[in-house]
Amino acid sequence: MGRPPCCDKFGVKKGPWTPEEDIILVSYIQEHGPGNWKAIPTNSGLSRCSKSCRLRWTNYLRPGIKRGSFTDQEENLIIHLQALLGNRWAAIASYLPERTDNDIKNYWNTHMKKKLRRMENEAVEEGTGFSNYQPIAKGQWERRLQTDINMAKQALQEALSMEKPRFLYESKPSCSSHSSSTPPSSTTYASSTENISRLLENWTRKTPKNSSKSTQHSVNNLVNVGTDSTTSSDGTITSVPNNNMVSPETGLFQVDSKPSLEERFPLSLIETWLFDENYGGANTVLDLSLDDASHELF
């Protein structure tokens, strides 16, 4: 195709955005709404390319973005989602609506990689690789990753098997291949999680004003896709099949983020997996290959 870069034009400003530029962009978007990025530089008078405007908006100026350090819960979520989805930062970010994919990517590349490296070093130095802190020795990480993936698959299958949501089979024609005789690949699995993300997107789009609370909603909705949930008096979450997403208004998880999720609701398998660092982890390593797991589960 060979399309020239959009920022090659002479006079297009690069580099850090100034507060003045931010104000111009925000006020333009407030007036006209996001989208049609191509028109924004010319209509707003910004000397920026459309792409730069879009990035600035989505990564920095968009309302509902939470800045600052990541919580332990977010960190665990990212670790597990990364194990599950790989470096698909946009997909991971869809589970943390208050964080941008860029943020998560940066966090992973700085904090998490460093952490992993440190853990490996500690394990090598100690020789054993086991302590209360549980540094993960070389090789263990991979095995744990596999275990995590297996756990996730199992949990997702468990969640989905309660009621096979129609969207999984209707929204994407290609998903019908799930029932074919060919063994599903990892992309088959990923496509399921993408569907969850899509539902989450719909949900957040319906409730833009509540975006600041949406992280935990989305986490909980993650496992309640295609089901309605009710919390019984003993705190057990039960899922009732439906064809729609649980709306934030009618849903249970009007969480004000003070008590932890675990304190308020017993977690399902996948939730536990997503939040609990050691759930099914290094101490209970299952020696299953990735392929084996995917064959077993689908």
Add this chain to the structure above:
DNA sequence: AAGGAAAACAACCGCACAAGA
């Protein structure tokens, strides 16, 4: 206090893909 190193973060680049002409 100064300078260098490391870490953190913002922004850019290039590719891929979907939609429309």
Add this chain to the structure above:
DNA sequence: GTCTTGTGCGGTTGTTTTCCT
């Protein structure tokens, strides 16, 4: 069917900030 355009995404780079000596 082909090309163009707009957008999304992941990887990478550049700049700023913080920490350490």
